[in-house]
Amino acid sequence: MVLTGDQVALLSQLLDQALPLDKDGRERWLRALSPEYQALEPALRQALLSAGAGASVTLPTSEGAGDLSVMALGLRAGQRIGPYQLVRELGAGGMAVVWLAQRAGEASGREVALKLPLMSRLRRDLAGRFARECDILAKLEHPNIARMYEAGVSADGLPYLALEYVEGKPLTSWCDAHQLGLRERLELFLQVLDAVHYAHGRQVVHRDLKPSNLLVTSWGQVRLLDFGVGKMLADGQDVVRTDLTQVYGRMLTPDYASPEQLQGTVISAASDIYALGVVLYELLVGERPYRRKSESSPVPLEQAIKVAQIRKPSTQVQATAAATRATTREKLVRRLRGDLDAIVLKALAKHPKDRYSSAVAFSSDVKRYLNGDRVEADSDRPTVRFGRFLERHPFSTATTVTLIAAAIELTAQNQNDWAHAVHAYVDQVAARTATLFSRWRSDEPTKRPH
Template identity: 45%
Template sequence: MNMPLPCPPEHWSAFSLRLDEAMAMPEAEREAWLAALPASDVVLAPYLAAVLRHLSAPETGAPPLHAPRLSPTAEHRPGEAVGPYELLAPLGEGGMGTVWRARRADGAYAREVALKLPHAHLLVGSVRERFERERDILASLVHPHIATFLDAGLSERGQPYLALELVSGQPITTHAQQRALSVAQRLALFDQVLAAVAHAHSRLVAHRDIKPANVLVNTQGQVKLLDFGIAKLLHGQDDGLALTRESLPATPRYAAPEQRKGGVITVVTDVYALGLMLHELLSGQAAWPQGWREAQSQPPLPSSVVAEAALRRTLKGDLDAIVHKALQPEPAQRYASVAALAEDLQRYRLGRPIAARRITPWVRAGKFVQRHRLPAALGLGLAASLLAGVVGVAWQAHQASEQARRAEAVKNFLISVFEGADPRLAGNRARGMTPVRELLDRHASRIDTDFATDPQLRIELLGLVAALYRELDEPAAAQRFADRFLTLATEHLGPQHAWVLSARVERLAQVYSQGDLPDCRSLAAPLDAEIRQAGLDASELRAAWWLNTALCHADAPERGPERLRWLTQSEALFARTAPGSRGHVTAWVELANLHSAAGRFEPALQGFQRALALAESQPRRNEVELQTLHGNMGLTLQQMGRLDEAAAAYGRAAEVAERTVGAAHPTSWEPRANHLRTLHLAGQREAAWALLPELQAAIEAAEQRPDVRVLMANTREHIGERMAAEGRGAQALPWLRSAVALHEQSSTYPFAHRRALRHLGDALARAGEESEAGRVLADALARYEAADPAGRQAVVAARERYARWLLAAGQSAQAGAQFERCIADAESKTWAHVALAQAGAARVALMAGRLLDAQAHSAQALATWSTVTGFRDVRMQAYLWRVRAAVLERDPSTRQEAGALWAKALAAAQRTDAPGAATLTQPQTLPL
């Protein structure tokens, strides 16, 4: 039964904060503390006094009815069951509840957890609904530096519980003190904390109670942030989207001013708590040693509270300024985000000017010397300090002048490019008639000659032109200028300059898009060390490297766990350094793709939804990203069997593409072909084929373009495969033969070539070309077996289709062996082709007169279909009904049931097969 609140509900927020403050001080000081409460909190005094008296009373005393029970041993005992968990030992307690080490007792999984048991009276309103909603949000915070949220619920007795990853370690400040870590090492640990908080902020979840006790460092030196969003889970009532929230209970010593005043909480509330932690981590002392009452203004700077002279010198200046800005009493004066705080710390490490501090020419010159120690030492070693200052100021002025000159030169170059479209100039075409590509082609070649004496400006312009060609979807021209940019930048700026490294990471993406994954991996490997040596490990560049390295291993299924780790790190770092950027969206997309490829469709769908929301929220929406996202969501929904939703998602992808580049553009073909194919899979045949004429005209118009072979092959394959699937094998053959030939010419995606061969073999069989069909299907299966393990879904699908051909060719024994192998290789998988293999085994048994085996296999096929995951076609169920009907016909007692199944199968075939297909006139042949 829930306990009543120990104070009127309208005072609970302030009461909870004050109670935590009182419990943190010795008992002897509490009475004086009560007497000194400010006028605004005097109303709380009697309620606080009652609870504090109870806490000090002997255990035998009866508790007052309005007092919360705060002792874990009084409420719970080892061995007690709370929901599906068994309590093992208490780990700690506080004003919000208790924490126990516990284990899962229902056998769902074997692991120990940290089980938080909040006091029941803290929960009001629609508890169960709120728990179910919020636990899904918190469980989505998958990050290497956030303790995993596992579960939440209510026990049968109404006890709320929160199950989290059990972390063994020390608070970050204790860890740093005991190991006497250097300032650089402490900042490296703090970077991990920032990455974790930024990751959650990007998902609209704030922490609200960041303090050293909630940041543990394990034995491997890795940070784990605890209790993320717990206050939100206990008290949240928003719509799940807004990060801003009214004030919630927090540890007073680490609460921001707006929390203490009951104001609005935003991301900068967490920035304040991070500033307090950074202060304590650097100085070794809490910013407010005595508690909340002391925290009425800004704390002293870290350098002012340390005794060691060397440490004081290190902290003074930039680090003091960073902490000072994070701890501004007014939220608007702090860092605007965790990413901004992280960026300033990165500038400090790189010796660059920080945003938190107004920089003088002297300081700027000093930082330049720090970044270029050897050249500075050689050039300025004999100069007097006054001369050094003058040179620094002159250098700064010169740099500003040079930047202005280069900006003017870039502007003039671009103006000269687009003057080519001015119809007022002699020889120019009418307005709007000169394509941008042609304008660039005319003038880009001038860069090397017009700017031959200014290498840096030449480098900038080459990079700009490469980007313009890339946006115009001219990959060959873009690569030509990108290569020139990289050569010159390496020559003039050095191999570890950020521009050079960025260009090399961009090159990874280009090589990946061309399908050359071995080359992609060979280019990625040396970049790892070079990014680290350049001091860019916490930059957007590193996030892009992780992303592209994961993509470069897309053909290595055994590297799945590493790819998941790389993509998770990439997404978290993008969230810190470039939230909402194209790289950030792509990291989410690839994370979702990885989940989808592993059959984890729910997290895949959630990932695509997050990416889509992020992409659509940007001021300038990237249509290419939106098209990809809708398409990937379509594929995931298709794998989940939600075919109507999948078709709608593919339709949105096609609409975006056609709105952006037009229906005839190759970029539009594949999403529209996927739309057609998914409508057909869902049984909407007429709607599917209504899309064909325009699509066919577009691809025939681009027949001779070698740069669109892969898109052409995929589009033709989708159309041909669907024609064959509904019984139009002869019409499907030209489409599929063309697709196979195009895949052979490109050799970029061998898995697509294997898939097209299997579909071609199927069409040949349906067209009556049995001999060639058998050869092609056997070839496809051999290629699958050589490339993939026997239990992979694609191998099972190829084997099942070849087995059906063997059965149609009268080779029932060989067909039966292949069907049985499909079933054995797939083990307990619920794939559509496993159901087809079980139906095939039933047909073989029926032909051999083994009625009981046929009955068992046909029943199992329908049972598998009812739980199928991944690819499916509504026509498959009609085929399974026909097989089952043929089996039931052999038993007089089930012939009536067989007749009903034949009727259902025939009705389905009329909806989904072409008129005149074998399924209508010869159901006894059981084709698919």
């Protein structure tokens, strides 16, 4: 069977779904394939059989698509890949397998996460350019980014990336395990935004931001993984197709992919902003904006991402999610409604130009929310402005109401009935103001400093 480059990219996405399943599960998954994927079933069966047997299999491709040998599936502990000796497998997906490795011959050598593409054999004439490009990406030095130490090609032609090995848990899992409230979750998310802004400033787009690529260490530091397989931006902020990205293909996870990624159009930093919007949505309510109805087919999900209206986070709160955020469902809904809904929806806008212009703009709005200031995403709602004013100026508001009441009373001495009515009305306004302010504050588990 001859596969085109696009079919190989789709095959990789489908393998991501099937590889974690056992033998019976894979068979059921294959039988449940949607009609549009039936043509790929022989290639999928071949790849899954090879994965189960630990063997290597070659998938034929169209001319010019390159040699797509699934050659990293038969690896074993102790095997040498370049200067590294494999220790144990850390994980595998449809695009790559990652091993814990050490430099061979060094008993106390530095441990690395060695990433190996499953479906590519680097052509010899590209080896030098591949290594040079990886050297550029290795210059991403930021406390919240896992470093790429080096890249190379093994003696038999297998390309590899040696990345910093990070022991941690995915961002969403770590927050849930520690039952973090919204403030703590948002503060961790700010670390992510800072790292992404740094990378964008160096013309690197991640393209696959998701919780499993955002690990939190035991001391609470977020580390971003897999920037080594991102894409480089041109001067016009469009993605440049490079040797490195040709090796790794279409790197995306449909649940976190932007509409333009799924449509195969121009990718920019705005694509990462969208993915971060999905991550924030999940951080806040424990759900993603769209639910996949069938695990065997990403097509309905992709269609929803392209055209369906996103539900506000505040409308998707479950009691169990509220409990893992150290609050009640009712309080969580109130805290999400308004500012946080607006922030998330702006990041998830269908059109890139309608999203935050940068990761730092996204970060600034999150900080405004944490500081009790008006957020740019929803700056025109009068109820928001009034509530924020009460929070920032509670005593001056009360004083103003009192002075108004006194002034009315002094100027209405000869109109007792009218003055009495107005005075009663002012008392009602003051009482309602105090009640509103009290409710506003009660929704916050901790005081938000100005």
